Amino acid sequence: MSVRFVIVKLLRAILTIWLVVTFVFFVLRLSGDPVAQLLPDDVDKQTVQFYRELWGLDQPVGVQYLRYIEALLQGDLGISFRNNLDAFQLVMERVPKTALLGGTALLFALGFGIPLGIYAALHRDTAIDRAIMSVAVFGFSLPNFFLGIMLILIFSLQLRWLPSSGSGTWWHLLMPAVTLGTGFGAQIARYARSAMIDVTNRAYMRTAEAKGAGQTRKLYVHALPNAAIPIVTITGMKIGELLGWAVVTETVFAWPGIGRLLTSAVAMRDLAVVQCIMLILAVTMVSANFIVDLAYGWLDPRVRAQRQGER
Amino acid sequence: MTIAAAPAPSRPLTHRLGLGGLRRVPAVVLIAFAVLALALVVTLFAQFMMPYDYDAMNLRARLTPPLPWEGSNPAHPLGTDKLGRDVLSRLLIATQTSIALALLGTIIGAVLGTVLGFLAAHFRGIVDEVISALVDFQAAMPYFIIALAVLAFMGNSIVVFLFLMAIYGWEKYARITRGLVLSAREEGYARAQHALGAGPLRTYGIHILPNIVSPLIVQLTVNFPDTILFETSLSFLGLGVRPPLTSLGQMLGDGRDYLVTAWWLAVVPGLTIFLVTLAMSIVGDFLRTHLDPSLQD
């Protein structure tokens, strides 16, 4: 893999992060004075002025922006307006919880989606294929907040098997992870199926057949690595969507991750915390895409060869 | 060579869209179409269908369960909520709001994306670069979360909300349109138009657009459920549609607080969202295989 390719991708990733950060910064500034929102209605002007100066909100937006970027570059993500804690620390406290939820959901989605999709592809146009794909259509049409609420109704309120909210034990993780992973798993199953069908239709699979390669060998040596490419790509591209759904899921199950922090920070107009969360989410998404790009080059020998040729 | 004996009349739309080959439509798809038709009727006529004013309170009939459950009241087939409002009436209005918003948002987004795709393909160069960069940016940022923040900070404005919904998904149309137009422009019929002296607007509008519309329609059907979920999720979080307006997501979000005592307040709107998105997905899948087998997603 050429150095140039990595550098171009890296620059693109940084550009995207910068755009997100800038976009969020200006949208948040454009939408009213956070001081008025934070302080009680009856405070005197001097107090308002004090807090404005404290948070640098008295400056022109351009100056605020430059200061913000300058601080960012020094690793300072600002102070929460609410409780004067370091915003970054506040957010990082929540990150493990969201990572745990998202990671489990991802494992769940891939663990079910890929085998089911491949199985359906290998039994194309049979009853089992149609059954799996019907379930998949159900799966990704099922709004995740609705699934979560149904799970709570059934497993917490009716059967009383699982806790409906919080994050104390592994049992707490089960329903949120299933809720978050189901739609994603359904999509993965569909992509895995079509990727697999695509691969098995291609010429080299027919060549492998002509060579007399056994079914199993055909599957593992030829089909799977090639089917993996689109699956990896789609997984990376959908990470952002997964994060969005995580916010909803965390709300449904009162899961104390950054999604919950975001909704409360947004409600409180806690600029620094919101900006910090956005930055972290953008970095996560962009890194995921970056890794996918690298993985793509590694998985696809043609891309690899082409890049080496370009060097 | 097959030539009909009688002069063919002007061609029906289904034919021009390449749907001429449709013969047997599976029952599931027919049911899905029926669900969507019902949703459309509700969207258009909810005001005339609801038995009560959707906001009329009746504190003596609070939290009535839906029919056949014990304690239900035939006057409120889907029960009542915490303020004694008729759930059926609220559901109709909420469905209307959700679908109308999603439809508007989808269409604005589709038009925006298609136009930008055409512009990128027509002008190439710097215009193309900028639009393509925007497309990449849109695809690479956590849009749902940004929209959430924007809504929270911009406040309770249906215009902002609609705008955000329109922005959601435009890049898919732009990407598809750009690619299709670039290849369509190399087609002989487009070059022939140029040689005939036709302006670009004419070539794009009369010739290229009808020839690339199928994949765009498929994308529309793929995007529409996403847009509904976008709206309902934000409203569910209390950020999209807010009282006194109501939408399916907002109803569901409200109902969540009464799961223990009045499960139907969450289940009824949730089930409705599910049915509409499911129907749309089924129809979308069907159209995808019949309109454009090449489109993978």
Place this chain on the structure above:
Amino acid sequence: MTALLTASDLTRSFRAGRKRMFRPAPRFNAVDGVDIEVARGETLAIVGESGCGKSTLGTLLLGLAEPSAGRVLFDGQPVRGRGGDAWRRMRRRIQVIFQDTNGSLDPRLPIFAQVREPLDIHRIGARAERDARTRAILGAVGLGPHLWQHVPGELSGGQQQRVVIARAAILEPEMIVCDEPVSALDVSIQAQVLRLLRQLQRDMGLTMVFISHDLAVVRHVADRVAVMYLGRIVETGSAERVFQAPQHPYTQALLAAVPVPDPARRTARVLATGEPPSPMNPPPGCRFHPRCPHAVPRCRSEVPALRPIAGRETACHVAGALDAEITRIAAE
């Protein structure tokens, strides 16, 4: 003879390969310094193997592409009119029939609308008049009313070509450039379509530029012929002279490849050896020399210019002498 179309020193270069850092992309000339005149009412055929640049020359003559050097004048005006109006006016006067007829029709529109469309584009006449003219031209090219509402895919290749011809002719242009108009058709249908083209030309007093690789076809229609090899014209003159007694070795090779029905008329067969070199990297001097059976050292270094030989122009260092030689061999 007044020239309707004049092209002078026409060149069109393309990028050959990728641009590298600090190095401009390599370029090659698909059309390299071509001079051409077409008189009003005549048919000029441009012939050559595929890849010789004849289609590119066609788009330059039509004004559909910008030449890298040189210019094309049509009736004294630049063929690439500046501004939308001048452009459009020029489109009314010059029309084109492309190689790929099926592709040059909109697959979704009934043919009647497509034939009428030039009138719509140029806003000629009222609706009823447009329809009347469309009906007339469709009749003239032999497409009956039962076909008018069909889409191109439902017609045969020959019928599609008639649609394309009708669409080009409906504007009553002064000139039509035909780029391989019949090469995709069956031989039996080729003759019909060529007859139709000739008839239209006679009836409308058309000037035609006829681009083809097929000398058998060109023979039927051309008044004058220009033979192209790797972007340059190597021989040009009246069709009769060029076909009867080709002077350039390349023309001779081309003609020798065409089956001639009458053995008595067969001249000494002169065949080019090998494949044409890549246009990306043309040989120096006469571009034909690597394949030429008569090449002399001079051919490798010096580019031959077109010069009058035996009543036509030929770009060959050895042509005149060669002619005498061949006559001698044939006499023996």
